[in-house]
Amino acid sequence: MTRAISLKSVSKSYLRGTRAVEQLSLDIRPGEFLVLLGPSGCGKSTVLRMIAGLEEPTEGEVYLDGEYATDLQPSERNMAMVFQNFALYPTMTSRGNIGFPLRLEARGEDPAPRVDATARMLGIQDLLGRYPGQLSGGERQRVAMGRAIVRNPSAFLMDEPLSNLDAKLRNHLRAEISRITRELGATTVYVTHDQAEAMSLGDRVAVLRGGILQQVDTPRRVYALPVNVFVAAFIGTPRINLLRGVVRAPLDGAMSISLGRQALRLPEPLCLDHQLLRVQQGREVIVGLRSEAVRLAPRSAAGPGEVPISGLVEHVEYQGHEVLVHFNTGSQPAVVPELEAPRPQQPGRRRRESPVGVLGRLRERAGSLRAGPVVTLDRDRDAYASAEERLPTDTGDLVVRTTPDHDLRHGMQVPLLVDIDHLFVFDQHGERISPAPEHLPDLGE
Numbered sequence: 001m002t003r004a005i006s007l008k009s010v011s012k013s014y015l016r017g018t019r020a021v022e023q024l025s026l027d028i029r030p031g032e033f034l035v036l037l038g039p040s041g042c043g044k045s046t047v048l049r050m051i052a053g054l055e056e057p058t059e060g061e062v063y064l065d066g067e068y069a070t071d072l073q074p075s076e077r078n079m080a081m082v083f084q085n086f087a088l089y090p091t092m093t094s095r096g097n098i099g100f101p102l103r104l105e106a107r108g109e110d111p112a113p114r115v116d117a118t119a120r121m122l123g124i125q126d127l128l129g130r131y132p133g134q135l136s137g138g139e140r141q142r143v144a145m146g147r148a149i150v151r152n153p154s155a156f157l158m159d160e161p162l163s164n165l166d167a168k169l170r171n172h173l174r175a176e177i178s179r180i181t182r183e184l185g186a187t188t189v190y191v192t193h194d195q196a197e198a199m200s201l202g203d204r205v206a207v208l209r210g211g212i213l214q215q216v217d218t219p220r221r222v223y224a225l226p227v228n229v230f231v232a233a234f235i236g237t238p239r240i241n242l243l244r245g246v247v248r249a250p251l252d253g254a255m256s257i258s259l260g261r262q263a264l265r266l267p268e269p270l271c272l273d274h275q276l277l278r279v280q281q282g283r284e285v286i287v288g289l290r291s292e293a294v295r296l297a298p299r300s301a302a303g304p305g306e307v308p309i310s311g312l313v314e315h316v317e318y319q320g321h322e323v324l325v326h327f328n329t330g331s332q333p334a335v336v337p338e339l340e341a342p343r344p345q346q347p348g349r350r351r352r353e354s355p356v357g358v359l360g361r362l363r364e365r366a367g368s369l370r371a372g373p374v375v376t377l378d379r380d381r382d383a384y385a386s387a388e389e390r391l392p393t394d395t396g397d398l399v400v401r402t403t404p405d406h407d408l409r410h411g412m413q414v415p416l417l418v419d420i421d422h423l424f425v426f427d428q429h430g431e432r433i434s435p436a437p438e439h440l441p442d443l444g445e
């Protein structure tokens with residue numbers, strides 16, 4: 001059994017006035033694996049709890065299989081929840097823990113056959129006689145999964161179920177959760193702040209920010225066509241390069257986007273998306289370049305759609321199979337306040353004056369605006385300029401992913417080719433303007 005879950009303009013305010021979720025509408029298809037993704041405090045758990053019936057929406061409605069369900073008790077919804085702190089009863093064996101919901105639900109019925117079938121599915125038959133204190137973290141989480149599965153629920157609601165486990169186990173259980181939910185065909189809503197987890201698990205990913213749904217789409221599409229600078233920056237590792245640019249569209253010359261000391265000349269004939277950028281002439285924009293959109297190669301090697309720039313090597317991060325090269329291209333990074341983490345420092349180099357004051361103010365502003373404009377360059381022009389003048393630039397403004405076979409050292413000037421097909425342009429409010437919002441290329445899905 002599986003079910004459709006629909007939220008219609010759902011909002012939730014808590015007593016002290018916190019607006020945790022704002023006008024959220026979402027249709028989750030039967031059997032779908034939907035991931036709710038966003039930074040801490042963006043309202044993911046509140047959405048999940050409203051679906052479970054543990055929290056009542058302040059406004060809006062919940063529908064299950066098309067039926068009005070806002071007022072249904074949690075027990076009437078036939079959903080199972082799995083939390084990160086998989087609380088098992090310490091005085092019961094795994095068999096007792098898994099069979100517990102059945103004993104409540106179907107009194108007098110022998111739970112053993114269903115407990116055994118569930119344990120087989122999870123590969124934990126050998127653990128049925130053990131108490132929680134005799135199990136590892138991963139084994140305990142599997143028993144907790146067993147307790148959720150055994151009732152044959154129509155939907156699973158999972159709130160960061162793997163966050164207490166180490167990375168290796170997390171990867172392993174992630175694959176298992178994916179397998180089991182697909183085998184059962186149950187609709188699954190999974191909360192995480194880990195974008196890699198979201199991308200690997202979800203049929204679709206719903207990205208939240210400040211209680212507002214930003215985008216819901218397949219992992220491939222949220223990566224390839226983020227609706228705004230927040231989604232672009234939240235999805236993908238290393239983080240997308242976001243640079244401040246100005247559109248130059250002279251009537252009698254080639255169009256380009258100036259990036260401070262250098263410019264990206266848009267290849268001619270201009271594609272439709274770039275023609276549409278003409279109206280931005282003279283305006284500040286945010287240029288988004290993923291680390292794979294730039295390669296280390298001379299101008300002479302440029303293919304169609306590749307334009308040359310150059311960068312000064314600031315820092316080289318060896319990662320074994322690949323290398324992340326931090327370049328200084330003389331451009332100014334655009335800041336996404338909620339996502340800004342301290343940049344790594346190079347050993348032996350002193351950080352210039354701390355930018356905490358200005359960035360702190362920007363963060364406060366972003367917090368008070370909640371999901372308002374991400375970066376308002378015009379109004380914050382002075383604040384941004386001063387923030388950036390004081391930002392440490394010794395880790396570069398452009399991170400490029402490459403193979404380990406380049407011999408790169410600090411201070412080298414390196415020719416780069418930017419693949420303009422992978423260029424994003426966002427307006428001053430952080431909304432994507434190129435590729436144009438209505439542009440939906442066939443991604444072969």
Ligand SMILES: Nc1ncnc2c1ncn2[C@@H]1O[C@H](COP(=O)(O)OP(=O)(O)OP(=O)(O)O)[C@@H](O)[C@H]1O
Binds near residue numbers: 041045046
């Ligand atoms: N019971 C409550 N009373 C008051 N405020 C609450 C309550 N529960 C959550 N909040 C607030 O609502 C907002 C959203 O919280 P929620 O737990 O849904 O976020 P989250 O995205 O799941 O965060 P995390 O990833 O840290 O768990 C936060 O600002 C939080 O402080």
